[in-house]
Amino acid sequence: MKNKSKGIRLNNVIFPLYMIMLLSPYMWLIMLAGNFLIDSLVLIVSGRLRKIRNMHEIWKKSILKVFLFGFLSDLIGCLINSILVILLSITLPDLLSGINFYFWPGCAIEAIPTVLIAGWLIYLFNKKWSFSKTDLDTGTKKKLALDLAVFTAPYIMFAPMDFLDGLLTAIGRLFGS
Numbered sequence: 001m002k003n004k005s006k007g008i009r010l011n012n013v014i015f016p017l018y019m020i021m022l023l024s025p026y027m028w029l030i031m032l033a034g035n036f037l038i039d040s041l042v043l044i045v046s047g048r049l050r051k052i053r054n055m056h057e058i059w060k061k062s063i064l065k066v067f068l069f070g071f072l073s074d075l076i077g078c079l080i081n082s083i084l085v086i087l088l089s090i091t092l093p094d095l096l097s098g099i100n101f102y103f104w105p106g107c108a109i110e111a112i113p114t115v116l117i118a119g120w121l122i123y124l125f126n127k128k129w130s131f132s133k134t135d136l137d138t139g140t141k142k143k144l145a146l147d148l149a150v151f152t153a154p155y156i157m158f159a160p161m162d163f164l165d166g167l168l169t170a171i172g173r174l175f176g177s
Helices: 017-021 025-049 055-091 105-130 138-152 161-174
Strands: none
Touching: 025 055, 025 138, 025 161, 055 105, 055 138, 105 138
């Protein structure tokens, strides 16, 4: 039986930054701590600017859910990003041949929808579940969820992989790995 396939090649398909982080426990610690701190900062500052009373209590009741749902949203965005990169590389191999996909300005083609979807998921999860144990009214929950979505969406997906590779190498040297 002859193999009549056209020999589909995957040109320049590199795992996104988030997949690389799966390999290093140090990166996981940095990533988790950074996400928790940013989520906390955005939640507290947003609450204070909106003059919400008992913000400390609201933070205690909601931060774990905010953090976990935000991280879940980022991972879903990463999965979508990976799928888009693979699909673009399969469907447009001649166009993308020889292009470093993560340095090419067109990387926004796949980054824009993934950041938007991750931000939308952050909003949805926080609005529906993160503030369920608080006494906030629906409008305030929506405003806090929107603030979290806008300020904690995974904008790092827009950074060129070459830059991030250098950053990861520098961080790895700090920890001696």
